[in-house]
Amino acid sequence: MATTYNFTDGTIAGVPIPTQHTLDENQPFIVRHIIDLTKQNLSHSATDVGQVLIIPAGTTVLTAWIRIITAGTTSATCTLGTGVSAAVWGTGLALDTAAGGILGRLVVPQYFAAADTVDIVVGGATDILGKYEVCALCLKSLNTY
Numbered sequence: 001m002a003t004t005y006n007f008t009d010g011t012i013a014g015v016p017i018p019t020q021h022t023l024d025e026n027q028p029f030i031v032r033h034i035i036d037l038t039k040q041n042l043s044h045s046a047t048d049v050g051q052v053l054i055i056p057a058g059t060t061v062l063t064a065w066i067r068i069i070t071a072g073t074t075s076a077t078c079t080l081g082t083g084v085s086a087a088v089w090g091t092g093l094a095l096d097t098a099a100g101g102i103l104g105r106l107v108v109p110q111y112f113a114a115a116d117t118v119d120i121v122v123g124g125a126t127d128i129l130g131k132y133e134v135c136a137l138c139l140k141s142l143n144t145y
Contacts, residue, residue, distance in 0.1 A: 053118035065104030072130030
């Protein structure tokens with residue numbers, strides 16, 4: 001059975017809470033968080049989920065990506081998506097890519113009417129270790145027209 005780990009609320013020892021920003025309507029912004037999976041690895045056998053970014057309600061995510069800081073276990077892969085669409089920004093993303101590598105893909109922007117998270121889900125047959133920066137380019141929607 002999959003376990004969901006929240007990397008955004010300080011419950012995992014050694015993983016900091018991401019910086020929260022005041023959002024301006026119609027101003028693009030980047031939400032980012034560094035996750036260290038040597039502090040809490042994600043298991044392939046349970047298809048664990050890591051919630052890594054908080055997306056506020058009324059926000060459009062233009063794209064999301066993972067930057068490799070420390071490469072993961074050989075052959076470790078993941079999907080990058082949301083609770084609604086687990087692989088919207090990529091599936092089979094190779095987390096053993098060299099440091100500095102960028103993983104993800106451009107897709108049609110995703111609108112979040114309600115608050116949600118950007119998640120990574122273990123893929124393949126290897127637990128995920130390593131250190132990664134997960135980012136999303138967002139646009140806060142106008143509340144009134």
